Amino acid sequence: MEFTPENKKKIEEILKRYPEGKVGRQAALLPVLRLAQEQFGYLSEEAMLTVAQVLDLSPASIYGVATFYTLFNKKPVGKYHLQVCANLSCCMEGAEKVVKHLEEKLGIVPGETTADNRFTLSEVECLAACGTGPVIQVNENYHEKIKTPEDVDRLLEKLR
């Protein structure tokens, strides 16, 4: 597994933003992991090892960071990655019901992907849109105030 020449250039650019040495390389880890996810689709162990090599950091330190953030996928995801915020404010607005409904509709539980590879369902931590919860992030886009089963159905319809 290797970064494309284009992405390699981007990594060089990223590294320039931080101080030289290990601290800087550690700081560059998040943006580089995003780049890896973009190119490889998800962060497989192999992808993490590639990042480790490019940044000259230990595999374990990459693993700790990659698994901490829900925005990094450690398994392949479907076309639409439904990331439901399951943190406090969203739960008070009914996020749990939203998840339940999604589970029923899609026939999967959080962490799984539908057989047709269309949807992956995940519960994630606060998406920083607490005022307009419950929030579902679909790939890179936010869908806010998804409160009722009907709201969920409408969203799914749009994605079909």
Add this chain to the structure above:
Amino acid sequence: MPKVTIDEKVVDVPEGTNLIEAARLGGIEVPHYCYHPKLSVAGNCRMCLVEIEKQPKLQIACNTKVAEGMVVKTQNPRVEKARRSVLEFILINHPIDCPICDQAGECKLQEYYMKHDLAVSRFPIEEKVHKDKAVDLGPWVMLDMERCILCTRCVRFCQEVAEVNELCVSERGDHSTLTTFPGAKLENPYSANVVEICPVGALTNKDFRFKCRVWFLKRTESVCPGCSMGCNINIDQNEGEIHRLTPRVNEEVNEHWMCDEGRLTYKPVNQKNRLRFAKMGEKDLHPDEVLRAVREMMTGVDPNLVCGIGSAQFTNEDNYALASFLKELGSSHLFYHRFEPAHPSVDDYLIKADKNPNTKGVSTLGFKEIGGDRRFKFFFVLGALPEEALNRIALEQQKKVILFNPWDEETVHYADTLLPVGTFAETEGTFTNCQGRVQRIRAAFPPPGEGRPVWQWLTHLTRLFEKPAPNYTTAPALFLSMANQIAAFRGLDYEKIGNQGMLLKG
């Protein structure tokens, strides 16, 4: 130096000291998990909360530096309540499997629970988050994921001391798990140190676990014989069987650590093939008989045919006793040998390529490396010297070898006389490490069978020769004589060497 008041006690501590250390200097223990004096401050466990006057919230002592006039309370009701809450929080998902946990008896969770909490758990055991148990992390360490309190001491040890980031905390929240990269191992040459710094039973030593409950262990302060660094250690044994060696703090030598290889040096002590009785040929003999036979053999021989071969594996005292004995016989031919493996491990921290604890000592005592001068017939040898090394300096005619050894090994059966002696764990005396630091080792128990220290054998033998010296009754007496006789040892005092060692002169 700033003055701070801790629990009514005024202590004067160096600038930059944190409150845990400041309290320690005042004789007060602030309970803590994640803080370790040799690692960076993580401040994640919150166990060390204390009250500081004029600060509205409790502060963590590990990450608070002293300031002039600070007034700190470490045991008022507010602090005690916080401590209980923190402990309860840490214990939420703890499996409480003390009865089958090897850490029981030296576990900070147990200790602090008994001392600061003693409350009934509000978290039913069925509702706890479970994780993997008995995860094999590498050659030395076993991990119980659900016992881990995520203090990250082990992670920081690997980063900061071993300088290989082999460990990390993965996931988050109550799924957080200590781990290596999938499929990777914790296998740096210092890996087992994480076992001692883990405050709980999450990391256990594969070589030690389930061998012995820690409260049955008796501890003896000693020095690792694995290489010329001479890391300070504890010998932990029960009824004459060593169960583990653990590092003992010496800031001038090994700080708080030891290498994994050094931890194995106790194995030969427990080995079955210990030499128990004095032997001539294949026959076990009474010590007195053997000594009389040696005396007979040595009577009237030309001193120039006699040489002593000391060993970098034996103490200064043993080598010195050999030198004084030879002197009484009229010989000053002193050589030494050392253990030289073909591919010694080495690094730029503790691990030295010279795998002998006392090379510096034996050479300081005037022993020379074995040369090529073939003119000796009688040999007094410490330790398992390979026969071919001996042959390099032996006359063609039959040689006579009196050999002191802890083991009954094939390789020494060429010796005419074998006398059983103690290993490092059964010997009182000193080693001089590569820095020139003279450090004491202590006997954890006596050697098996008729085994006794080299110097004791030689003292008995000297008496048979009706010579005045050596006539030693204890290792300290020997040391005193050595300090009087040998310039480099002058001024050293056995008592003052204590458990931290003293440097040779010059």
